[in-house]
Amino acid sequence: MEKFLVTGALGQIGTELVVRLREMYGEENVLPTDIRMPERGPMVGKSFEILDVTDKERVMEVVEAFQPDSILHLAALLSATAEENPELAWHINMGGLFNTIEAARIYGTQYFTPSSIGSFGPSTPKDNTPQHTLMRPTTMYGVNKVAGELLLDYYYTKFGLDTRSVRFPGLISFMQEPGGGTTDYAVEIYFDAIRKGEYTSFIDKGTYMDMMFMDDAIDAIIDLLHADPEKLKTRNAFNVSAMSIEPEMVAESIRKHIPDFKLNYDVDPVRQGIAESWPNSLDCSEAKEQWDFNPKYDLDKMTEVMLKNIKVKVTEQ
Ligand code: AKB
DSSP: OOOEEEESTTSHHHHHHHHHHHHHHOGGGEEEEESSOOOSSTTTTSOOEEOOTTOHHHHHHHHHHHOOSEEEEOOOOOHHHHHHOHHHHIIIIIHHHHHHHHHHHHHTOEEEOOEEGGGOOTTSOSSSBOSSSOOOOSSHHHHHHHHHHHHHHHHHHHHOOOEEOEEEOEEEOSSSOOOSOSTTHHHHHHHHHHHTSEEEESSOTTOOEEEEEHHHHHHHHHHHHTSOGGGOOOOSOEEOOSEEEOHHHHHHHHHTTOTTOEEEEOOOHHHHHHHHHSOSOBOOHHHHHHHOOOOOOOHHHHHHHHHHHHHHHHHHO
16 A cells, blocks of 8 residues: 655645545555644544654654655745745745655655646746746745746656646635635635625735635645656646636625625735736646646535535534
């Protein structure tokens, strides 16, 4: 049975990825790690390691002890937090990536880490952004993501490391709210729709960004990890997305279930600036051609699942 080590396991992606991997491969074959122990949720009381990815010695120790087949490195600061503290972002995002990819090289594991739409910048073509194009981001997060993509290519070419990655758009989930991202409005809006019947968006009307429901994101990671290596020509990161949306479109979709839902705006100039430097929509054809990327959720289907599950969550609280 394959074994997976996950860093940043208590984050938005890790929370759902660990559950899915454990369902597929068994609890003993998936080791979640993070800088703190889980206090609630499905990881409580199961095997878990405290791991600060900037501590190289400890990264090596945990990898050596668990002997994973794949390292899934998720620990990172998101775009808005990284912009508030660029030095810390460099330390965590680049330090963590370097230590974990080195561990993958030394212990001969497969390596996955997500890139992002944040790797693009204002000079990138905005619509149907190609897989291979200008990448000159103007945020620290974007600089980290481009450097990360280049490292994945470097380790693949120089050391033959089995590197795999995707450029994730905003990820939308009800299990774990994100923190510090530019696309977070698209998650908050659903929680506030249930809790308050209204939402004040920090991203302006008409600002299009790519998004994807978390189920599709988890499928994408697992499918890419198992894709035939012979067919993978892209080793830095594949464009992936399920929808290109802006706040009014999400509000309209919510109103199909909550007709009185109100959307207000109080635009945050920092996050708005970041959003405007990112693409409106991505061309995902290489992911479709090389490993059959095929997201299942469009906006309305996602809205239905989000509202239903958040309602249950909020009622139980
Ligand atoms: C963020 O907004 O920072 C992330 C991302 C798109 O990488 N969700």
